[in-house]
Amino acid sequence: MIRKRCVVLYVLLFFCLIAHFAHAHTYRISVLVDTDMALDDTRALAMLLNSDMVDIPLIVTSDGAAAPQAGCENLKTLLKYFEAEETKIAKGRVLGKPAPPWRQWSEDLKWPEPRGVPAKTSAGRPASEEIVNTLESLDEEILYLCLGPLTNLAEAISLSPEIKDKISRLIYYGAHPDNPLPGWNTNRDPDSARFVFDSGLKIYSMSLPEEKLLQFDQSLYKEIEGMDTAAARLVASIHASSIVRKLLSEGHFFVWDEMTVIYLNRPSLFKFVPAARGSNVMCLAAFKNEGVCDTYLKLLGHAADFHLSPRHSVVLKAFPSDLSLFREDVSPYVKKIIEKYGLEEWKA
Numbered sequence: 001m002i003r004k005r006c007v008v009l010y011v012l013l014f015f016c017l018i019a020h021f022a023h024a025h026t027y028r029i030s031v032l033v034d035t036d037m038a039l040d041d042t043r044a045l046a047m048l049l050n051s052d053m054v055d056i057p058l059i060v061t062s063d064g065a066a067a068p069q070a071g072c073e074n075l076k077t078l079l080k081y082f083e084a085e086e087t088k089i090a091k092g093r094v095l096g097k098p099a100p101p102w103r104q105w106s107e108d109l110k111w112p113e114p115r116g117v118p119a120k121t122s123a124g125r126p127a128s129e130e131i132v133n134t135l136e137s138l139d140e141e142i143l144y145l146c147l148g149p150l151t152n153l154a155e156a157i158s159l160s161p162e163i164k165d166k167i168s169r170l171i172y173y174g175a176h177p178d179n180p181l182p183g184w185n186t187n188r189d190p191d192s193a194r195f196v197f198d199s200g201l202k203i204y205s206m207s208l209p210e211e212k213l214l215q216f217d218q219s220l221y222k223e224i225e226g227m228d229t230a231a232a233r234l235v236a237s238i239h240a241s242s243i244v245r246k247l248l249s250e251g252h253f254f255v256w257d258e259m260t261v262i263y264l265n266r267p268s269l270f271k272f273v274p275a276a277r278g279s280n281v282m283c284l285a286a287f288k289n290e291g292v293c294d295t296y297l298k299l300l301g302h303a304a305d306f307h308l309s310p311r312h313s314v315v316l317k318a319f320p321s322d323l324s325l326f327r328e329d330v331s332p333y334v335k336k337i338i339e340k341y342g343l344e345e346w347k348a
Contacts, residue, residue: 036064036148037071060127090130128155141168154192157167
């Protein structure tokens with residue numbers, strides 16, 4: 001009789017734990033995004049906003065593919081589409097440099113029909129001031145994801161050098177100005193890039209020759225076009241204009257800024273090596289093409305699809321990452337492990 005009661009007790013305890021895990025808060029990474037709102041930036045932001053793994057307290061626009069004001073307007077539409085009303089936005093300063101040839105198709109995007117209510121966003125204070133204000137208000141460190149020139153971050157650090165202590169890592173699509181392949185983002189504002197790279201921040205820099213990049217071609221586009229998700233429909237729509245379709249058919253596009261978001265989700269697919277100029281800078285050396293392509297599509301799928309394969313049980317979907325669920329000697333390491341290796345590796 002006692003044995004039966006023990007068995008019943010263990011079974012009840014097991015199901016209580018499952019129910020608790022199922023309702024536990026999923027650990028989310030805080031990310032501040034800096035973008036010049038090029039097409040690849042918009043694709044990357046679609047992945048990020050479609051994900052259930054990040055909190056984005058602020059997105060700032062820079063002078064690059066799109067002008068800062070036009071970037072803000074497109075960003076408002078993007079946030080409205082993903083019902084991200086809580087996200088603040090701010091625009092950076094105009095650099096006074098000639099617009100790039102791709103500015104027209106970066107600004108004149110063909111949007112799908114937005115869902116939900118308009119996002120409650122405003123672009124009041126300059127981007128640099130908003131960055132300082134946001135970082136100073138945080139209790140914990142944040143990841144800084146830069147998809148455009150480093151203008152805003154350089155100005156923010158100049159205003160308040162102490163904010164560097166609030167940035168756990170800068171993930172940047174570009175390289176130091178002295179690198180043989182600095183990238184367009186760096187070349188757009190090399191002085192700001194040099195300042196940030198020499199600031200002592202921990203930086204993960206992505207810059208590879210074109211022949212090593214994954215192409216955003218007709219084949220990948222058709223796969224995305226065939227997906228029935230809001231994120232995929234948005235990516236398909238912004239490439240539907242005649243000029244963009246022509247460029248797509250000519251092999252103009254590559255997976256550029258999206259790599260930062262894919263790395264954020266699946267770090268194990270990427271190999272970084274220390275830069276010669278300092279151990280605080282890590283440079284992308286290689287990545288696994290097949291894994292990156294697979295992750296690209298998953299990040300545009302249903303949010304749950306990225307975390308749960310049909311072959312897995314529901315328990316794994318709700319694998320605990322809430323710090324309060326772990327012993328005191330373990331919980332301090334949970335956040336560091338997830339930020340370094342990603343949620344998928346944590347659950348593995």
